[in-house]
Amino acid sequence: MPDALTCLVCLEPLTATTEAWCQQCGGSYHLNQRSDLPGKDCGDVWINEESMALEFSCNRCINTPAPGLDDILDLAEAAGVVGLSPAALAEAADGGQVAHRKTGAGTYLFVRQDLDTLTR
Template identity: 60%
Template sequence: METQEPKRCHVCALEVEAHMEAWCNWCGNLYHLNSRADLPGTDCGQVWINEEHLALEFACNVCLAPPAEPGSLDDVLDLVEAAAAAGMTPAALEALAASGGVRHRRTAGGILLFRRGDLPGGVARRG
């Protein structure tokens, strides 16, 4: 039996076109990830290569950006947040971390964490 219900993004609740489908490795929900450079689309999450397992990892923005807790966690950033703060792509920052160029911590779940003060440059890019 087929359903005519459109597939909806877990992050923004809008319909997900076929070329935008991705499933989060953490929560398992569908989200927008544009796999076609020639088609317009907004990403509602990220994909990157896990260097230990040489596998693609997917995570939606809900899992990448949990609600901010007051106080002590403010300067602990995940890869995407840290990359944005450093004006780098997540891939470039992960490569830098892998080469020992920036202090970081990898959680048991494989997520890279950084402290804001350890990030290189801090040059914010716009546009």
């Protein structure tokens, strides 16, 4: 497994015993596959009753926010979503790494969906 593989939910490194792939978005996330080892879960797995197959999904896909004004985030909120400091996110925005708007007062605004480019 590549050393650089990180969880798309919490942005922490994955290990062989904690890695799963989301069937909705294709991203990797933490799913503790061993009951005898500690680990975190950033998603879930369940048995589909119709197909009797395992289905894997990350918390981002399970808890998809409703569209609307909740999708517009200021710098502090967006930094929390992507796991960066506000200063690092502002630098990424100014460097063209993520789409954003900047108000006349200098406030950074982000669309939640645009932040995905920083977490993949």
